[in-house]
Amino acid sequence: MLRCYQVAEFGKPLALSEKPLPQPKGREVLVRVEKCGVCHSDLHIWEGFFDLGGGKRVVAANGGAALPLTLGHEITGTVAATGPDATTVKAGQRKLVFPWIGCGTCPPCRDGNEHLCGGAQKSLGIFIDGGYASHVLVPDESYLLDIGSLDPALAATYACSGLTAYSALRKIGPLKPDHSLLIVGAGGVGLNGVALAKAMTGIAPIVADLDPAKREMALQLGAKEAIDPRADGALKTLLKATDGVMAAIDFAGSNSSFDFAYGALRKAGHLVTVGLLGGTATLPIGLHVMKSVRVSGSYVGSLVELKELLALAQQTALPPLPITAAPLGAAYESLVKLKAGQVVGRIVLEA
Ligand SMILES: [Zn+2]
Ligand SMILES: [Zn+2]
The missing domain is CATH 3.90.180.10 (Medium-chain alcohol dehydrogenases, catalytic domain)
Structure with a gap:
């Protein structure tokens, strides 16, 4: 049966x-x-x-x-x-x-x-x-x-949360050592993103999440820093410390997570939106043009990408x-x- x-x-x-x-x-x-x-x-x-x-x-x-x-x-x-x-x-x-x-x-x-x-x-x-x-x-x-x-339990998570994180990181590609990568949202998908980030971009990410337990887990999985985006002046502090991030992934997808990630971008930066919390964003078109930033959506991933992820996971010791x-x-x-x-x-x- x-x-x-x-x-x-x-x-x-x-x-x-x-x-x-x-x-x-x-x-x-x-x-x-x-x-x-x-x-x-x-x-x-x-x-x-x-x-x-x-x-x-x-x-x-x-x-x-x-x-x-x-x-x-x-x-x-x-x-x-x-x-x-x-x-x-x-x-x-x-x-x-x-x-x-x-x-x-x-x-x-x-x-x-x-x-x-x-x-x-x-x-x-x-x-x-x-x-x-x-x-x-x-x-x-x-x-x-x-x-x-x-x-087999870890591999199971690669079919959706791992693949989703992989496909988003693949859209960013390799970064330079002096670039910063921001990951907003450290739920199941976001944490898979943290675990994959170093291997795929060469950069340990800065992670923003409201939940201290998730921030702690992000640090254990290799995040360089974990910040509370609702803390006073969090965005300002981040911008000052990084000169703006070259890439950001929004794994939450709420109004506030999008605004935080978008606001953290430096010129020519790239924001990949993944989360499906259901926010709505308003973009300042002039600033968007002047900063020459990109915003991409990324929904799960392809069969080829899942094969690539499985190969990566077998070749690399991922946290x-x-x-x-x-x-x-x-x-x-x-x-x-x-x-x-x-x-x-x-x-x-x-x-
Ligand atoms: Zn899923
Ligand atoms: Zn079809």
Whole structure:
């Protein structure tokens, strides 16, 4: 039987459901879930709406997928069964699942950006059933990646929080030794960003977060400094100490986090916005021009980027993101904890 914890009604406790194991067809693969991370996007989908800021709400990231839906898109597991046309994976192999599955035919999909699909999306745990379950049916074997000797719980977090941080840092690229990098927001994704920053940009980041526990964790993961953005004169002090940062990543995405990160940029600086807290920004166009700054959005990442991240994680000793294990049966309680902001690092469910 397949056991899963599903959103049956938005905002209500997840419902345990049992159904017969699906039989993989074509190149589909049935994966026995070992680990599944609990992510902030799960919260948006569970609540059923996404806050755009300014009082505007839209239906969650999945455009209101039909319920019931099994959440969970940070999945590692072992191959349980393969469809008749699957040739590259074998039963028993441990794999990380790339969850950002697109239609395969729309313009972004044709460019290899399935995570930006504008067609009939099949992202696991977002549009179709995901990993808060004993098993997950993956639509194609090409979405299953080797994790080598990586810890399966840590590797699971690479499918979303790690990939999101990786893709944002990749947009920044290598920095010079005298440049500064600012990371705003040290939740699960932001901390993965802190852990990856040195290896990817050459610079230990300055981290801004409201929560002292998250600032402390950021320092442990290699941040050069961790500051409270709400402290008196925090932005002024930062500007004075750095002459403005060359790059900033806003992992929160609120009005205040955006303003702080944007305000910290030096001339020709680059802000990558990642967080989905739902703020609205007003840009001073003249200043934007005079400072020649850039603002880019970055949403999760591509299959190629996830492969690159797995290679990087195996070649480089990255500081490990703190992980709290929880049984699959505690999926709902884990969501509630995350909503309350009580999670430092990542909760990873064990199926
Ligand atoms: Zn996620
Ligand atoms: Zn598509």
